[in-house]
Amino acid sequence: xxxxxxxxxxxxxxxxxxxxxxxxxxxxxxxxxxxxxxxxxxxxxxxxxxxxxxxxxxxxxxxxxxxxxxxxxxxxxxxxxxxxx
Numbered sequence: 001x002x003x004x005x006x007x008x009x010x011x012x013x014x015x016x017x018x019x020x021x022x023x024x025x026x027x028x029x030x031x032x033x034x035x036x037x038x039x040x041x042x043x044x045x046x047x048x049x050x051x052x053x054x055x056x057x058x059x060x061x062x063x064x065x066x067x068x069x070x071x072x073x074x075x076x077x078x079x080x081x082x083x084x085x
Contacts, residue, residue, distance in 0.1 A: 005032055011048050012036065 005022055012020045017036055025033035039045050 001029060001032070008032060008034065008049060011051065012045075014048055015039070015045060 001024055005024065009020075009022050012022065012034070015036070017038065019037060021033065021035035023033050025031045034049070036042075036045055
């Protein structure tokens with residue numbers, strides 16, 4: 001739930017509001033209370049809050065450290081990726 005509150009907070013910041021309230025609410029904190037004072041367009045706020053995430057893939061190292069895709073996908077390469085992270 002904490003991650004959801006943080007995500008909603010980032011989305012609300014896109015609206016440019018000065019003092020929004022975002023907090024866990026309800027029994028066992030299973031709800032999120034959002035108060036947006038001064039929102040001129042509630043429909044726009046709803047659209048921003050309900051927007052889905054966007055996954056973006058980028059090539060980080062052209063050519064990469066591997067000589068082939070098969071080498072990059074090998075179990076040995078996977079082991080070293082886990083060790084580095």
